[in-house]
Amino acid sequence: MRSWRAAAFGIPSDVLGLLDTDVPVPGPGEALLRVLAANIGLPDRMMLEGRYFMVPEPPVTPGQEVVGIVEVAGEGYPYPVGARVIGITNFATGSGGLAEYCLSPAPGAVFAPEGMGDVEAAAFLGTFHVAHVGLVDRARAAAGETVLVLGGSGGTGSTAIQLAKALGLRVIATVRDPAKTDFCLAQGADHVINTQAEPLAKRVRALTGGKGADIAYDTVGTPLRQQALESIATGGRFVLVGFAGGTSFSPIDPLELLGRGISVSGASHIGRTVAERDAAIATLGMLSDQGRIHMPIDQVVDFADVPGALDRLGGSVSGKLIAHIADA
Numbered sequence: 056m057r058s059w060r061a062a063a064f065g066i067p068s069d070v071l072g073l074l075d076t077d078v079p080v081p082g083p084g085e086a087l088l089r090v091l092a093a094n095i096g097l098p099d100r101m102m103l104e105g106r107y108f109m110v111p112e113p114p115v116t117p118g119q120e121v122v123g124i125v126e127v128a129g130e131g132y133p134y135p136v137g138a139r140v141i142g143i144t145n146f147a148t149g150s151g152g153l154a155e156y157c158l159s160p161a162p163g164a165v166f167a168p169e170g171m172g173d174v175e176a177a178a179f180l181g182t183f184h185v186a187h188v189g190l191v192d193r194a195r196a197a198a199g200e201t202v203l204v205l206g207g208s209g210g211t212g213s214t215a216i217q218l219a220k221a222l223g224l225r226v227i228a229t230v231r232d233p234a235k236t237d238f239c240l241a242q243g244a245d246h247v248i249n250t251q252a253e254p255l256a257k258r259v260r261a262l263t264g265g266k267g268a269d270i271a272y273d274t275v276g277t278p279l280r281q282q283a284l285e286s287i288a289t290g291g292r293f294v295l296v297g298f299a300g301g302t303s304f305s306p307i308d309p310l311e312l313l314g315r316g317i318s319v320s321g322a323s324h325i326g327r328t329v330a331e332r333d334a335a336i337a338t339l340g341m342l343s344d345q346g347r348i349h350m351p352i353d354q355v356v357d358f359a360d361v362p363g364a365l366d367r368l369g370g371s372v373s374g375k376l377i378a379h380i381a382d383a
Contacts (some may be wrong), residue, residue, distance in 0.1 A: 058154035061115040064105035067365035081129035088123030092177035093152040095376040100368040109147045118152030122176040139167040163325040175350040182214035187335040189294040189322030198223030203268035205275040208235035210375040216242040221347045238373040256285035277305040290316040
C-alpha cells in the first residue's frame with residue numbers, strides 16, 4: 056500500500072515521502088480500514104515539525120482522523136467488515152490515516168452517517184462531535200448564554216460556532232487575521248474579536264455588559280489562556296479543546312478558579328460515555344439533515360497533493376482541509 060511518511064522532522068513538503076509499505080494487521084479492539092478520505096489537521100503539521108507531544112520522535116505517519124471501510128475487524132472491534140466508519144487512527148504507533156489503509160482503534164469510532172459524503176465525514180468526529188462534548192456534555196450550555204470560541208476560523212472552532220448557534224447560544228469568536236472575520240460571521244458568530252488589535256477580556260466584557268462569557272471554548276491554548284480566563288463570568292465554564300497556539304496545555308492557577316467559581320473540563324470524542332455518544336449521533340444527525348450545521352471545507356486535495364496542503368495549515372486555511380484517498 057502507499058502511505059505518506061517522514062523519516063525526520065521538518066517542513067511537510069520537505070520531509071514527507073509517499074512510500075510503499077506493508078498493509079498493517081489489526082490487533083484486538085482495532086480494525087484495518089480502507090481509507091476513503093482523511094482529515095488534514097493542524098496536529099498533523101505539528102507532529103511533522105516535532106511539536107506534538109504524542110509523536111516525540113520520527114518516523115511520522117500523519118493523519119489522525121479518517122472515514123473508511125472496515126476490511127478486517129480485530130477481536131472486540133464493534134463494527135462489522137464492510138461498514139463505513141469514522142474514527143481516529145494509530146498515527147502515534149506508525150499507522151496514520153494519510154495512507155491507503157490504516158489501523159483504527161475502537162474507542163471513539165462511529166458509523167459514518169448514511170446521508171453524509173466522505174469529505175464531510177472525514178472530519179466529523181474531531182469537529183462537531185468534540186463540540187457536542189464540550190458545549191452540551193461538559194459545559195451544559197443553555198439557550199441564551201454567551202460562548203467565547205477561541206480560534207474561530209479553524210476547523211474545530213468554526214464547527215463549534217455553528218453548533219453553538221444551533222443550540223441558541225450567542226457566540227463571540229476570536230481571530231488573529233482580520234481577513235478571517237467574514238468567515239467566522241458566515242459560520243454564525245455574532246461578534247468577532249481580532250486579538251492582535253483588541254484586548255480580549257476588555258472587549259468580551261464590553262459585549263456582555265460587564266458580565267463576561269458564560270463559556271469559553273478554547274482551541275488555541277497558551278497564547279490566549281490567561282486572557283480567556285479573564286473573559287469568563289463568575290461561575291462560568293472553561294472547556295479545554297486544543298492547543299493550536301502552542302505545543303501543550305499551559306497550567307491554570309487553581310486559586311483563580313476557586314476565587315471566581317470557574318469550572319474547567321476537557322472535551323474529546325474519546326472521553327465520553329456511550330449515552331453521550333449516542334445522544335451526539337442523534338442530535339448532530341438531525342441538525343445535519345436539517346441543514347443547520349455543515350462541514351466548512353476550505354479545500355479537498357488529491358492523495359498526491361497532501362504535502363502541499365499540510366504546508367498551508369496554520370496560515371491561510373479557514374475551516375477544514377480534506378484528502379480524498381479513494382472512492383467507496
